[in-house]
């Protein structure tokens with residue numbers, strides 16, 4: 001296990017007048033379609049996970065990605081302690097998994113959805129066609145979220161299933177090109 005990580009708390013305050021409401025922001029950001037991931041880590045011996053759509057690739061060499069976590073996300077503290085996390089990219093039948101790991105009830109998530117893990121690695125959901133094991137590279141504070149940068153340590157790409165999409169609060173189907 002990689003061990004506890006420190007959080008880079010450098011933030012810059014500006015004098016930009018704040019005219020954007022959270023409702024407007026949510027609507028604008030929700031217009032941008034994304035995939036859906038389950039970010040997993042360990043709380044001691046216990047697997048924990050959260051649905052995260054704020055995920056992107058950052059760098060090819062070295063292989064870096066980022067996920068944005070709400071500061072109040074229950075997996076935040078375990079992730080900071082463990083220093084490792086996994087990104088499980090969901091397939092198009094995974095909306096139920098996204099809801100399960102995205103709601104308030106933390107229990108039963110891993111009872112219902114099977115997982116396995118490599119030594120030193122994060123919990124890997126059996127149902128995820130793509131899994132990326134990461135070591136935390138750094139964590140930046142950004143407003144009410146954290147930008148967690150991970151260095152990819154291992155990939156398991158087990159299927160070419162169509163990915164799950166997230167758009168305007170719903171899970172539309174990806175239409176193949178005509």
Ligand SMILES: Cc1cc2nc3c(=O)[nH]c(=O)nc-3n(C[C@H](O)[C@H](O)[C@H](O)COP(=O)(O)O)c2cc1C
Pocket residue numbers: 036049050051052053054055068069070072073074098099101102103104105166
């Ligand atoms: C589709 C979807 C996308 C989400 N994306 C994020 C995200 O990018 N970052 C995040 O911190 N939480 C995200 N969440 C919310 C967390 O999954 C959720 O807050 C967390 O699992 C714990 O729930 P609680 O805050 O109600 O305890 C998302 C939820 C859903 C359903």
